[in-house]
Amino acid sequence: MSRTILITGAAKGIGRAVAENFAADAGHRLILLDLDLPELQRWVDEQQGQIKARVETHAANIADLPGMEAFFKVLAKQVEYVDVLVNSAGICNENEPEDLHNWHKVISVNLNGTFYVTSLCLPLMPDRGRIINMSSILGRAGKVRNTAYCASKHGIVGMTKALAMDLAPRQITVNAILPAWIDTPMLQGELAAQAAIAGLTQEQILRNAKKKLPMRRFIQSEEVAAMVRYLASPEAGGVTAQSLVIDGGVGLGM
Known part of the structure; x- marks a missing residue:
């Protein structure tokens, strides 16, 4: 089944793994968005031998509402439908309770940006x-x-549940994935910061972190991509408004 699939945050981490998963299928059209267009295009160029889908890349700041409005205005002239939307773009900036700058930055990207793209x-x-x-x-x-x-x-969990109710009459499903300890550049950056604060090597922080995980390993981005693929499939037509956890047991009892 050929579909048009739009993926945000596709240059690295989970977004890249999702793009790679769908790119193996001939007939799909992938519209890949990321703020880091050179990195996104570099990955696409490197994967040319494995990519079977039609792939196009675009620079996009999902927190920029006028910019996203302009992007979708052009996109509407180029595609008839977007069958699957994967909102994977996000940032993880720590902030103290008094830190308004990072509050606005994180909310603007992770929550507002996700809603802008969806809307x-x-x-x-x-x-x-x-x-x-x-x-x-x-x-x-x-x-x-x-x-x-x-x-x-x-906020994304709440938005997912509310949108699922709004869109249920159209049989559009809306679900959220809740990963933890995914082996991505974002996690590696967080571990490096922890190592610097603790005066330890990143390898020491890595070993200590894995000891706290029930499965003693990080989840791989490809495992999250497989869950995305299922939720995008016809077989998941009755799954909506769900928050699906993939964390190797870290959140037991939550």
């Missing part, structure tokens, strides 16, 4: 479309120096 994409989405939002295990919990990030990810 602007809906006129292009046919009945039985799929919307998959990337939240976090911190969409169910709290964490020191992460007020903004936790608020944004809790």
Whole structure:
């Protein structure tokens, strides 16, 4: 089944893994968005031998509403439908409770940006479309120096549930994925920062972190991509308004 699939945050991490998963299917049209267009295009160029789908890349700041409005205005002239939307773009800036700058920055990207893209994409989405939002295990919990990030990810869970109710009459499903400890550049950056604060090597921080995980390993981006693929499939037509956790057991009891 050929579909048009739009993925934000596709240059790295989970977004890249999702793009790679769908890119293996001939017939799909992938519209890949990221703020870091050179990195996104570099990955696409490197994968040319493996990519079977039609792929196009675009620079996009999802927090920039006028910019996203302009993008979708052009896109509406180029595609008839967007069958699947994967909102994977996001940032993880720590903030103290008094830090208004990072509060606005994180909320603008993670929550506002996700809603902007979804709202602007809906006129292009046919009945039985799929919307998959990337939240976090911190969409169910709290964490020191992460007020903004936790608020944004809790917000995505609430937005997912409300949108699912709005769109149910059209058979459009809306679901959120709540990952934790995913082996991505974002996690590696966080571990490096922790190592610098603690005066340890990143390898020491890595070993200590894995000891706290029930499965003693990080989740791979490809595992999250497989969950996205299921939620985008016809077989998941009855799954909506759900928050699906993939965390190796870290959130047991949450």
